[in-house]
Amino acid sequence: MNPILSVSNLTFSYDGDSPALKGISFDVEEGSYVAIIGHNGSGKSTLAKLLLGLMNGFKGTIRVFGTELSRKTLYQIRSRVGIVFQNPDNQFVGSTVADDIAFGLENRKVPHDQMQGIIEKFADDAGMRAFLDHAPENLSGGQKQRVAIAGVLAMHPDIVILDEATAMLDPKGKREIRDLIAKMKQENPKLTILSITHDIEEAANSDKVVVLDSGNLILQGTPDEVFSHVDALNAARLGIPFVIALKHELASRGIEVPSSIKTLEQMEDYLCQ
Amino acid sequence: MKNFALGRYIPYNSFIHKLDPRVKILGIVLLMVCVFLNFTHPVVNDAGETVKATYWTMTAIMQGSVFVLSILLLWISHMSFRSVLASLRSLWFTLIFLLVIYILVPTQTVMQLGLAWRVEAWNWSVYWDSFADAGKIMLRLMNMLMLTMVLTGTTKPLDLTYALEWYMAPLKVLHFPAAEVAMTISIALRFIPTLLEDSMRIMKAQSSRGVDFAHGNILKRITGVTSLIIPLFVSSFLRSEELANAMECRGYDPRAKRTRYRLLKFGWRDIFGFIIPAALLGLYIWWSVDSSVFTQFVLSGVVLP
Structure with a gap:
């Protein structure tokens, strides 16, 4: 399979000497769910900004569908990549939910008579249909993030980057966003999701994990592969998902748990057999 | 208020x-x-x-x-x-x-x-x-x-903005950025409640550190207000940067022509x-x-x- 997104030898520095990213290379397959994890200051948010061309002056190449990111291809690439940022307030552009979803459509020059239908459909998908007339100050953080996701999806991106989209939410909001992402993945299996997170449990359920530590890519691979490097992860000040830690413990006592078991519920069922 | x-x-x-x-x-x-x-x-x-x-x-x-x-x-x-x-x-x-x-x-x-x-x-x-x-x-x-x-x-403030934009349209001949001005006003309006909330939060935080906004002589009160204004400034700058990023990522190009979700009808x-x-x-x-x-x-x- 051809990678939908391919980053090679990406180096970037804010001030000229201490680089925030040091020669990062990884590929993302179409339709996969990739988790990029790392501690604060590991360069994960810098990576997200670079992928969307929000900062200039990086070395190395970023290719989306084989097109190299440059000043010329910027708008072309941005039309295929959507991003949801961390702070729900700072990405709410419209004065109501409907206006905010419409913002991207207006930029895309979607004709006026098609807009209402698109807005209603995506608000419906995000469970925000009843709130179309609501102003952002009357919405919870989770609801605002759902609107942000609806706004991104309405533009039919191929890749959605979630830049710590749940970090500022309460547990209920986090759960809502996780469910919504699972649902949109189900509806459109070709959608590629790049989730920048420090939620280890989320990474455990992804297709591929990329681990960053102070600007270096230290590990990448399936969750099972990555989380077997306990020492490296500890050095990067990252933990290990509970299920995988349990698998390691069981393996060290001679019980091999099949790799198909990923969630806590599956583990429970397996152990109770 | x-x-x-x-x-x-x-x-x-x-x-x-x-x-x-x-x-x-x-x-x-x-x-x-x-x-x-x-x-x-x-x-x-x-x-x-x-x-x-x-x-x-x-x-x-x-x-x-x-x-x-x-x-x-x-x-x-x-x-x-x-x-x-x-x-x-x-x-x-x-x-x-x-x-x-x-x-x-x-x-x-x-x-x-x-x-x-x-x-x-x-x-x-x-x-x-x-x-x-x-x-x-x-x-x-x-x-x-x-x-x-x-x-x-x-x-609605936004409708007022659109109306003002409509009245400013003839100025486009003189390269006056009517659409950008309207967008700026609408974003300013959108962020009033957010910034109010911010200032309330900062005020509470500073009060808990002992800043008194209501009492004392005028000099003390001015210092108190400074301790409110500066963090508010910093947070608004951070917000505006993030907002600009978000808008850019969603394809906003101030010079490009955009379509309209809200249309004014006579x-x-x-x-x-x-x-x-x-x-x-x-x-x-x-x-x-x-x-x-x-x-x-x-x-x-x-x-x-």
């Missing part, structure tokens, strides 16, 4: 709410011109010359009618009179201030309303005209405030929204130019048959 009625949109479905914002702006501007018209008539002064002086009866009736009309408009647009009164309450200070000014420095050339009192010792007279002048200004202010309230209370109602204020203004201008018509029509025809 919550009971501040001036400038707050009150969602209802009244006739005025449904008017096109462009028509509403124009209508209110026309009515405002009515408020600012002067009504004069020729009066013979002490020296026997004929000069123009304020026609008090006419001013009272004409401004009074605008006042009644404003109340009517407020009533049609379901504004609560209590909040209107609350906004007008602060005008008490203005009234006192105006009275003092007008009593000390009378502006009328001919005193038509007679002497209120006289302080012989200082050779100083106070005329009723000073009170009438202050009253006239007060009535104007009140009319203006109420008309503004009708506009802002019945129109309907049958809007004809009234334009014709009534325009006709009223025409009448006011006509009568203010030639006050004898008013005297003939209203005073002799109706009041003094």
